[in-house]
Amino acid sequence: MDFILKELKRVSIEKDVKIYVVGGYVRNLILNTPSEDIDCVISERVEEVVNTFADRLSKKVISLGEEDKLYRIVDKNNNIQIDFTSMKGNSIEQDLFKRDFTLNSLAVDVYDLDNYKDKIIDPTNGLEDINNGIIRHVYDDAFIDDPIRMLRAVRFMSEFNFRLHDSTKRLINKHKSHIKKMPGERITQELFKILNNKNTSYYFHFMEKELDILQEVFPEIIEMRDVGECKYHVVDSLTHSLYTLEVIEDIIYADNYFEEHIRRAYENHVNEEISSNHSRLSLIKMGAFFHDIGKPSAKKVDKTGRVRFRGHEITGAEIVKSIAERLRLSIKERDLLYKYVSKHMYPLVIYKSNDVSGKTLYKMFSELKNDTLDILLISLADIIATRKLLDPKEDMGKYKVFTEYLANNYLTRFKDIEKISDVITGREILENFQLDEEVMIGDILEEVKKAIYNGKVSRRKKDVLKYIEDIL
Structure with a gap:
């Protein structure tokens, strides 16, 4: 990870552009939690900067959306994924005001990462919410712009043992029906992260009783x-x-x-x-x-x-x-x-x-x-x-x-x-008893397994062959 960050810093200086590490990576630095993904915001000339960075790493650039200037580089050897996007608005602060939750609305200039604690850009008071263990939405249309954020809020609760702010809870209740519009694979992505938690039942209960969104995900219930x-x-x-x-x-x-x-x-x-x-x-x-x-x-x-x-x-x-x-x-x-x-x-x-x-x-x-x-x-x-x-x-x-x-x-x-190929195989049965290919070898093997399970015959090959001879 250090190598990745050093290269980002070098490209930022050479291209004279601002590159900010944002969101989950900064949040995890504060929480002392490992990160495998890095999200970066680039102030200008995004495609040029990303291609230069990819060349340094000898990696390919994956375009996730030309119109929105979204790009990804995957380092499989180190299990690291780096996402790049152009800055939304005229400043990094304006960009952060369009993110999902305050704990993710944090940024650090790659140039300042070595001493990041005093250099964190935090226009939404995300640091205070992290210190207080609170998940709070950034802006009122957050769940309309991306309804999957409602499930993501619960996922963050389960990952960090944080509580949901009352205003965010009310907003989810208000916009819960929008979840139905989401593709199944996006719902699954968040759902399985909740299922990975040791206290899944609590969060399912919370979604049912507190947020009333479990029925939006599973109307069958x-x-x-x-x-x-x-x-x-x-x-x-x-x-x-x-x-x-x-x-x-x-x-x-x-x-x-x-x-x-x-x-x-x-x-x-x-x-x-x-x-x-x-x-x-x-x-x-x-x-x-x-x-x-x-x-x-x-x-x-x-x-x-x-x-x-x-x-x-x-x-x-x-x-x-x-x-x-x-x-x-x-x-x-x-x-x-x-x-x-x-x-x-x-x-x-x-x-x-x-x-x-x-x-x-x-x-x-x-x-x-x-x-x-x-x-x-x-x-x-x-x-x-x-x-x-x-x-x-x-x-x-x-x-x-x-x-x-x-x-x-x-x-x-x-x-x-369950598998007795170490004792007898279908080919050996055919060869030992000169059976036609049409004979249901699977049925014979099933009878052998049943006999071994019930103690009628041992696992020794000679005993198994004798048993097959008898049943044939």
Whole structure:
């Protein structure tokens, strides 16, 4: 980063132009937080200055908008992104007055960065707001000019543990409907930064209760406020879903909730990157929040007057698929959310049937595959969120022990046989038994895996070949 800043300073002097480092980089300097991005404002001859700087770094210039003179240079080796734009207005102060929040309306001339503390340009009192932990809008049309700033305000709250100024809260309430106009990918960008926070449930609750913007992002949740209360639920579906998200975070971030080997397995599993820097953990949180989104469309009242929601997991899965597509999530992410919602009742069905036989568990693990731990976690949070509201003193130990039993079986018995190419391959089966290519080798391999899981045959190749000979 020091090399980048030195080159910016050198180009500023050589070209006799003002280059200001603005926004997040200056804010993070004050907060002693690392930065991977630098935003720069150039007083004049922007394209010429950017090209000169790019030549020094032997990098390409990416144009983000010729008309607005927006340019980007990416240094992949050092994971640094530098954005350049022309100055809006006749001075850097006028430029800063058009930014989103006061904590981002700060600038330092690159020439002064070595002793920046006394050289910060701060026309909106951003330093005072940072010191007081406040997020405040800069100008009254800030959310009309860019509605995504409403979500960004919450994201900054979650990142810095700051509070939202009352005037900003009122302004978001006033202009909340504008969020609907935003492209899905921009909403997703801010949303996943909130999901990355350890206290996502608090900020989802804040968006719902304080800002009333959660329904603008997910209009599908509006009907959830009016359904859900039944024999097992004493609150509406949306309240339950927000509580489920809170419970799942309590479980995920607890130090000693599960047995140590299960905790380690979860820790490694949830940190997997699914796509576009979105972790499995973020999607699990979304799955927990959306698990009952199908209840309004599945609501039925039987002959006795009892409210039922049979099939809500199926209708909910279709709804969450549409949400994923609207947010421009990847196909893998979309399918994962679909699976979370459609299968979240699976563990509870097994629990109620009191059937943990090898046949039943193998069938479940075969269907859920690598997402087994995720769905066990969502199911556990769902049950705790339900039962704790019915009876706050109820001991949830039984369902937790049941969940750990399933997780243990999956980790110690099923995971070892998900791939058995180290024991036997389809090609070896064809060669050893002179089978035609048309024979369903996949079915034979599935029978082998099932037999190993149930203890009918060992993992030794000779035993597996003998077993195949017998079943053929």
